[in-house]
Amino acid sequence: MPETQIPNTSLGDALSIFDLETMLCSAERPPRENEAKAELLSSRVPLSFYANKHSYPIDPITVDRFPPRALHPRFKQRVKAAEKVTGRVGGNDRVKKIMREIKEMVVTPHKNIDLYVVDGDMSFLKAVIEAPNGIDCPYSGGTFLVTCNLPAGYPRDAPEVRFVTTIMHPNVSKQGKVYGILLTPDLENPLEVQTSLKYYEDDGSYAMAVAEATKRHASKNRAQWKEELDG
Known part of the structure; x- marks a missing residue:
């Protein structure tokens, strides 16, 4: 996401990240296509790699804007x-x-x-x-x-x-x-x-x-x- 599209956020927005089910449990997260695999960090040096917003786009958090949660397995059934x-x-x-x-x-x-x-x-x-x-x-x-x-x-x-x-x-x-x-x-x-x-x-x-x-x-x-x- 281009930085110009990032909305204004607040401290409350930041704190609400920890209420998200996708933050509390990785199993709640939907798969992301074409996203680079995150590697386990053993030092500070590789941290700059995660600043690449193309590979790791920012997930803005506002009152009604947030990362999606994985749908129920039966959600798409007729x-x-x-x-x-x-x-x-x-x-x-x-x-x-x-x-x-x-x-x-x-x-x-x-x-x-x-x-x-x-x-x-x-x-x-x-x-x-x-x-x-x-x-x-x-x-x-x-x-x-x-x-x-x-x-x-x-x-x-x-x-x-x-x-x-x-x-x-x-x-x-x-x-x-x-x-x-x-x-x-x-x-x-x-x-x-x-x-x-x-x-x-x-x-x-x-x-x-x-x-x-x-x-x-x-x-x-x-x-x-x-x-x-x-x-």
């Missing part, structure tokens, strides 16, 4: 609208429970949510969530893609929910990991430090930043998502 798979039967107790719960969501759907299921694997779902409209909701006008992975131990083990569409929320990491109840932000144990700091400022900057990020990242509507996912 999905179908949930109502198309509710007639399936069979499977073990776990699969039957998942089927019952999906059917319940189809029979009594939420007006703002569209549910999609990976074809042939009921344990990985995608949901398209439309934010409530209104001046009191900073996410108004936004539509978010979310994935839900039901682990082998489900329902004993909790579902793994992740935002694919970038969202600013104290309990959602930059890379989409959900922690806690989203309707009531847990500010004592935030997952996203930068967003929490803005929330605490309470001077209007938080709502403005959320609205701007929503407009920038979540402008695709439900009809467009349906055409892409179930078209």
Whole structure:
């Protein structure tokens, strides 16, 4: 990335690097094509080699700009609208429970949510969530893609929910990991430090930043998502 494209960053941006899943665990990082292999350093001399931004491009960190995380292995598999798979039967107790719960969501759907299921694997779902409209909701006008992975131990083990569409929320990491109840932000144990700091400022900057990020990242509507996912 040319240096002229590097955005202005802050100390908060720098500190937030250590909250990234891709920083905490290298297995979370996606493979990078044509990137030179990093060698183990045994002295200071080779450090200058890593200043080559063509071989080792800079990853800028801002409130809504950051290195990508590796996608779930089943993310790119085809999905179908949930109502198309509710007639399936069979499977073990776990699969039957998942089927019952999906059917319940189809029979009594939420007006703002569209549910999609990976074809042939009921344990990985995608949901398209439309934010409530209104001046009191900073996410108004936004539509978010979310994935839900039901682990082998489900329902004993909790579902793994992740935002694919970038969202600013104290309990959602930059890379989409959900922690806690989203309707009531847990500010004592935030997952996203930068967003929490803005929330605490309470001077209007938080709502403005959320609205701007929503407009920038979540402008695709439900009809467009349906055409892409179930078209």
